[in-house]
Amino acid sequence: MKAVGARLPRYDGLGHVTGRTQFVDDVRVGKTLWVKALRSTHHNAAITSLDTSKAEAMKGVRAIITHKDVPKNVYGHLEGLGVPGDEPLLADGEVRWLGQPIAAVAAESEAAAQAAVEAMEISYEERPALFDIRNALDPDAPEIHQWGNVYPHYGPYNHRRVRKGDIDRAFDEADTIVEGVYRPQAIEQVPMETQVSLVVPEASGRLTIYSCTQAMYFSMGVVAAHLQVPLNKLKFVGGTVGGGFGGKVDTATETICALLALKARKPVKWRWTREEEFLVSSTRAPWHIELQDAVSKEGWILGRRTVTLHDSGAYARFSPYGLTKHAFHHSGAYTIPNLRFDGFVVFTNRVPTTAMRGFGVTSVSFAVETHMNRIAEVMGLDPWELRLKNANRIGDTSGNGVVLKDPSTVAVTLAAADRVGIELSAEYRGMNEEPRTGALLPEHLVAQQNLNGEGA
Amino acid sequence: MRATALMIQRMTLDVLFPASADEAATLYGDGEGITVFAGGTIILPEIAAGRLVPERALMLHKSGLDEIRTDGDRVLIGAMVTVAALAEGDDPFLAGAASQVADGEIRRNATVGGNICSPPGDDAQRGDLGGALIALGARVRSTGAGGERTEPVEDFLAGDRAGRLVLELEYDGFERRTGAHSLRRRHAHSYAIAGAVACSRADGSDLRVAVTGVGPTAVRCRSVEQSRDPADVLKDVQPVDDAVATAAYRTAVLPTVVREALDHLEHA
Amino acid sequence: MNLIVNGSEVEIVSPPLTPLLHVLRDELDITGPKAGCQQGGCGTCTVLIDGEPRRSCLTAVAAVDGASITTIEGVGQAEELSAVQAAFYKHYAAQCGFCTPGMVLAATALIERKGGPVERDEVLEALGGHYCRCTGYVKIIDAVMAASRGEVDSVDDLPVPEPGQPEVLPKGSPA
Ligand SMILES: Cc1cc2nc3c(=O)[nH]c(=O)nc-3n(C[C@H](O)[C@H](O)[C@H](O)COP(=O)(O)OP(=O)(O)OC[C@H]3O[C@@H](n4cnc5c(N)ncnc54)[C@H](O)[C@@H]3O)c2cc1C
Ligand code: FES
Numbered sequence: 063m064k065a066v067g068a069r070l071p072r073y074d075g076l077g078h079v080t081g082r083t084q085f086v087d088d089v090r091v092g093k094t095l096w097v098k099a100l101r102s103t104h105h106n107a108a109i110t111s112l113d114t115s116k117a118e119a120m121k122g123v124r125a126i127i128t129h130k131d132v133p134k135n136v137y138g139h140l141e142g143l144g145v146p147g148d149e150p151l152l153a154d155g156e157v158r159w160l161g162q163p164i165a166a167v168a169a170e171s172e173a174a175a176q177a178a179v180e181a182m183e184i185s186y187e188e189r190p191a192l193f194d195i196r197n198a199l200d201p202d203a204p205e206i207h208q209w210g211n212v213y214p215h216y217g218p219y220n221h222r223r224v225r226k227g228d229i230d231r232a233f234d235e236a237d238t239i240v241e242g243v244y245r246p247q248a249i250e251q252v253p254m255e256t257q258v259s260l261v262v263p264e265a266s267g268r269l270t271i272y273s274c275t276q277a278m279y280f281s282m283g284v285v286a287a288h289l290q291v292p293l294n295k296l297k298f299v300g301g302t303v304g305g306g307f308g309g310k311v312d313t314a315t316e317t318i319c320a321l322l323a324l325k326a327r328k329p330v331k332w333r334w335t336r337e338e339e340f341l342v343s344s345t346r347a348p349w350h351i352e353l354q355d356a357v358s359k360e361g362w363i364l365g366r367r368t369v370t371l372h373d374s375g376a377y378a379r380f381s382p383y384g385l386t387k388h389a390f391h392h393s394g395a396y397t398i399p400n401l402r403f404d405g406f407v408v409f410t411n412r413v414p415t416t417a418m419r420g421f422g423v424t425s426v427s428f429a430v431e432t433h434m435n436r437i438a439e440v441m442g443l444d445p446w447e448l449r450l451k452n453a454n455r456i457g458d459t460s461g462n463g464v465v466l467k468d469p470s471t472v473a474v475t476l477a478a479a480d481r482v483g484i485e486l487s488a489e490y491r492g493m494n495e496e497p498r499t500g501a502l503l504p505e506h507l508v509a510q511q512n513l514n515g516e517g518a
Numbered sequence: 519m520r521a522t523a524l525m526i527q528r529m530t531l532d533v534l535f536p537a538s539a540d541e542a543a544t545l546y547g548d549g550e551g552i553t554v555f556a557g558g559t560i561i562l563p564e565i566a567a568g569r570l571v572p573e574r575a576l577m578l579h580k581s582g583l584d585e586i587r588t589d590g591d592r593v594l595i596g597a598m599v600t601v602a603a604l605a606e607g608d609d610p611f612l613a614g615a616a617s618q619v620a621d622g623e624i625r626r627n628a629t630v631g632g633n634i635c636s637p638p639g640d641d642a643q644r645g646d647l648g649g650a651l652i653a654l655g656a657r658v659r660s661t662g663a664g665g666e667r668t669e670p671v672e673d674f675l676a677g678d679r680a681g682r683l684v685l686e687l688e689y690d691g692f693e694r695r696t697g698a699h700s701l702r703r704r705h706a707h708s709y710a711i712a713g714a715v716a717c718s719r720a721d722g723s724d725l726r727v728a729v730t731g732v733g734p735t736a737v738r739c740r741s742v743e744q745s746r747d748p749a750d751v752l753k754d755v756q757p758v759d760d761a762v763a764t765a766a767y768r769t770a771v772l773p774t775v776v777r778e779a780l781d782h783l784e785h786a
Numbered sequence: 787m788n789l790i791v792n793g794s795e796v797e798i799v800s801p802p803l804t805p806l807l808h809v810l811r812d813e814l815d816i817t818g819p820k821a822g823c824q825q826g827g828c829g830t831c832t833v834l835i836d837g838e839p840r841r842s843c844l845t846a847v848a849a850v851d852g853a854s855i856t857t858i859e860g861v862g863q864a865e866e867l868s869a870v871q872a873a874f875y876k877h878y879a880a881q882c883g884f885c886t887p888g889m890v891l892a893a894t895a896l897i898e899r900k901g902g903p904v905e906r907d908e909v910l911e912a913l914g915g916h917y918c919r920c921t922g923y924v925k926i927i928d929a930v931m932a933a934s935r936g937e938v939d940s941v942d943d944l945p946v947p948e949p950g951q952p953e954v955l956p957k958g959s960p961a
């Protein structure tokens with residue numbers, strides 16, 4: 063391992079500083095057509111009519127596609143994991159979020175493509191929209207998704223569950239119960255390069271797809287599925303991403319470009335405007351997280367009950383996976399022997415949400431760490447000592463039943479305290495990750511220490 | 519959803535390049551069907567995105583309106599003087615106001631004429647130089663239907679600016695006390711949340727106060743000028759909501775911003 | 787219309803109100819300037835116009851007829867980096883690289899204008915209109931200050947790739 067700890071130059075650094083790095087938008091192939099999309103102007107509506115004939119007859123227009131042109135229109139980002147698909151590539155009969163693509167045009171210029179979009183005739187019948195996840199389960203909430211307002215495919219459940227230990231006993235034995243509600247909001251990732259792809263139909267019948275995706279093989283699978291072609295018909299060229307931060311995990315432009323390239327038999331490019339990037343690209347999800355901790359007066363966290371609502375937007379995409387990561391991290395970097403977690407992926411009429419820097423985890427870390435401070439405040443404890451005391455150690459069992467071999471919470475917490483100039487008592491300063499003994503192995507942790515990961 | 523495409527090809531544009539101020543005035547006529555193009559910092563993205571398709575564009579960059587001159591005590595600023603030139607100019611008060619607009623790169627395109635003619639923005643309030651110009655007691659010389667006229671900046675801003683071609687601004691050079699304060703986000707090119715400027719004669723008389731960034735144009739604050747009470751600013755303007763700040767926030771902070779500006783003037 | 791782009795005179799056929807950014811990228815195929823927002827807000831399109839940094843997306847080509855334009859392509863090559871480029875390379879001031887052309891040009895102009903070491907505040911003022919979503923700015927600011935002090939004028943200790951060899955690997959690295 064010569065690279066670890068060594069100062070290596072960036073392999074792409076010289077390209078970057080000389081401006082020679084070729085981003086997707088910088089690739090030049092002759093006679094490229096431009097793409098524009100007809101997008102929903104409603105949050106929730108039935109499409110009562112759509113007529114693209116005027117647009118088709120316009121000068122410079124080379125291809126138009128609607129849902130009828132997509133071999134497999136409805137697909138899901140988690141189909142590879144056996145979750146059924148729920149999202150149309152192009153809206154079919156209804157729209158569920160403002161900006162949802164309905165039809166797409168490839169034309170000889172960006173202007174001609176936009177003019178064609180404006181010439182498309184569409185009418186809607188508006189429906190009541192749902193924006194607040196907290197109202198999604200109300201009896202009078204509009205039902206906006208074919209599966210109901212909650213994602214139903216967590217095995218036999220309609221939510222992600224974690225059960226560990228005896229949660230009721232923990233709350234019976236608690237000296238204090240500390241509650242908190244945390245609501246991290248949606249964030250647009252704002253990569254400096256907006257979504258873009260260029261698809262070139264090759265003489266061999268293959269498609270070369272220049273993509274800004276963060277997830278090459280995954281995007282390849284998505285395009286192949288919608289097109290119903292084997293993977294060997296697609297040659298993806300990626301690896302140069304002008305910033306992603308999670309915003310380029312969902313496949314945004316590639317599939318529509320590929321279909322248009324096939325139909326027009328010409329290279330086709332779609333570069334989103336900054337406005338599109340802000341309005342219709344997937345954002346980090348908003349969450350609603352309720353924590354309830356059973357705490358002893360010595361500052362041990364005996365148990366935690368959690369209810370989480372994850373705003374998935376109009377379709378599932380990766381949200382069920384993000385919530386699973388969230389669930390696995392909901393005890394934070396601390397050992398909590400008794401857990402009960404119920405997390406729901408909730409549909410709303412927002413743009414579908416996705417990853418951003420720690421998919422699902424950042425939201426729960428924010429909640430947990432804020433909650434730790436709240437516990438310290440309520441109990442009159444030092445927040446650093448509270449963390450160090452409850453910190454994961456070798457032999458502790460995580461929320462999802464993993465016996466920890468190399469936790470680093472203590473080391474990281476001590477280093478952080480050091481950096482910000484916190485003076486800790488000798489007892490806490492001398493802590494390490496070694497297995498619990500003596501005062502650090504109270505009664506309530508003994509049982510879980512013997513679980514060896516089996517009982518969770 | 520608004521159209522967002524590049525519309526270069528859709529522009530069947532007639533672009534005019536007047537070589538003098540007189541020629542510009544003649545070509546402009548009563549302004550019917552003419553779109554004035556100054557630095558382009560507001561208007562070019564609109565044209566490029568196809569949201570604005572001018573019939574005829576009047577490009578002013580060769581019209582000789584880009585000079586700052588003095589005539590006796592008067593200072594005359596051509597409409598095409600860039601905000602960067604003002605920021606580096608001799609008048610420290612104007613330079614201060616100019617150096618708050620956008621960032622250095624945008625200021626090299628942006629013009630003073632474009633600044634006081636900027637149409638109300640959807641997401642931010644513009645026209646920040648208007649405040650400083652009002653406080654200086656500046657006048658605008660413009661042309662259009664009915665010919666040339668010169669009027670105080672505050673009247674020009676409060677009136678219907680459409681149909682006027684701004685040629686020049688002028689103010690009287692005398693010793694002043696000045697004060698300014700503006701509240702903005704850290705990013706150098708973000709718009710002001712609220713700004714206040716004040717000028718008086720060296721002896722403190724003839725106080726002139728204006729605020730910017732809280733509504734579609736800069737506004738002269740006559741109530742504050744009379745009472746010298748910063749709270750009275752809310753009698754002069756009603757702050758608006760936009761992407762930069764809420765009306766409620768602006769309303770809450772504006773008196774403090776005005777107080778800061780008056781304090782600066784007091785201690786100048 | 788004519789422009790002198792990176793030292794060569796070129797005739798321009800785009801319509802007069804075409805943004806300089808599109809003239810460079812689409813008429814001249816000079817792709818260093820990037821279209822990050824096309825409305826002045828991000829700085830990825832910044833070029834030097836007669837030596838001064840300006841946003842090419844806000845500049846109508848007719849307004850700069852006859853001017854001399856410098857894009858990142860005109861600043862330096864991999865084999866002979868400018869001081870600013872070398873500093874960005876050494877300080878890891880480029881991550882995804884999308885903001886880098888604009889940053890390097892703005893920094894180059896700042897240092898040229900100042901003619902000596904620049905202060906942190908001056909860097910903030912000069913680069914304040916440029917967004918970088920990757921680096922968090924610290925490394926960029928460090929790089930510009932180092933370049934202005936002449937502390938990075940060669941990249942001898944970071945190897946330069948052979949032509950045709952895409953990756954730059956340090957001496958003695960396993961591959
Ligand atoms: C990122 C960014 C940040 C900005 N920040 C600020 C800020 O902090 N404060 C601020 O005030 N502005 C700001 N602006 C807006 C703008 O840059 C300035 O207001 C600038 O001074 C406008 O001048 P211009 O020459 O570029 O106008 P143009 O875009 O050329 O024109 C603007 C409008 O004025 C009209 N016009 C221009 N000149 C004349 C004239 N002589 N006579 C009649 N009509 C005319 C045009 O027809 C057009 O409608 C910002 C812009 C951007 C892109
Ligand atoms: S593209 Fe010009 S500033 Fe963003």
Ligand code: FES
Binds near residue numbers: 883886919
């Ligand atoms: S390096 Fe990615 S935006 Fe700056």
